[in-house]
Amino acid sequence: MLKQKKDTAIILMHCPDRRGLVVHVTEFIDNNNGNIISLDEHVDREQNIFFMRIEWELQGFLIPKDKIKEFFSTQIAAKFSMTWNLFFSSEKPRMALFVSKMSHCLYDILSRYHSGEWEVDIPLIISNHPNLEPVAKQFEIPFHLFPINRENKLEQEKKEIALLKKQKVSFVVLARYMQIISDSFIQEFPNKIINIHHSFLPAFPGAKPYHSAYERGVKIIGATSHYVTADLDAGPIIDQDVTHISHRDPVENLVMKGRDVEKLVLSRAILKHIQRRTLVYNNRTVVFD
Secondary structure, three states, rough: OOOOOOOOEEEEEEEEEEOOHHHHHHHHHHHHHEEEEEEEEEEOOOOOEEEEEEEEOOOOOOOOOOHHHHHHHHHHOOOOOOEEEEEOOOOOOOOEEEOOOOOHHHHHHHHHHHOOOOOOOOEEEEOOOOOOHHHHHOOOOOOOEOOOOOHHHHHHHHHHHHHHHHOOEEEEEEOOOOOOOOHHHHHHHOOOEEEEEOOOOOOOOOOOHHHHHHHHHHEEEEEEEEEEEEEOOOEEEEEEEEEOOOOOHHHHHHHHHHHHHHHHHHHHHHHHOOOOOOOEEEEEEEEEE
């Protein structure tokens, strides 16, 4: 029998660094009968910015859930000029998947979701091609097709945004979605759109980067997962990894190994986002362990 997880609260914060920050935050929780189960902090010495993630159990906590934000803002956050967010473990994030034709990342995500590995809901899958609809049906997830071209791009994106809002989507994952997201779309979900791509950029752009890498005899291939910003493939990085190859590997091996790394890196980035372990500041991420 699985042990039932306790309801917890999580605060992610950053502010100018000064003495006593950890003490004040932990005392706020302790004085209200909260049991802290995780605390991680970091100080950027160059910019003098303090970052922290703290999680505590809500059982027996003296402040009602719907009043925590008000109390913390008044007693702590305002005093230290904090930028912060409050989350509850009982509230599952709602993740929308955007796909095109490649299925490796989609299958990996859905298998983790189906096995209960992640505390997340997937209310829908959106695509600009019909190819992966059978996969969505296999996992019993609604599939929505939005064919996109230069003429209808903005109109289709407006429909997608309306659908995402109707479904109360928390964040979006581009699981090898081969379309550039417009700035207006990104502004609707700031630091809430996760992308994955190979790490050859900018050396090997184009449709067949693995072929170009093979011709140059590269020895390492990798993948990068990041939040999407208006600067193409230049958003805050969440996770990266590499794998070694050699002259013995044909192009097919490069593609296979590259896709394996993509799946792993994207899944790790998604998990960190679901667990509220990422904090974005000035186009960089602080990723708490």
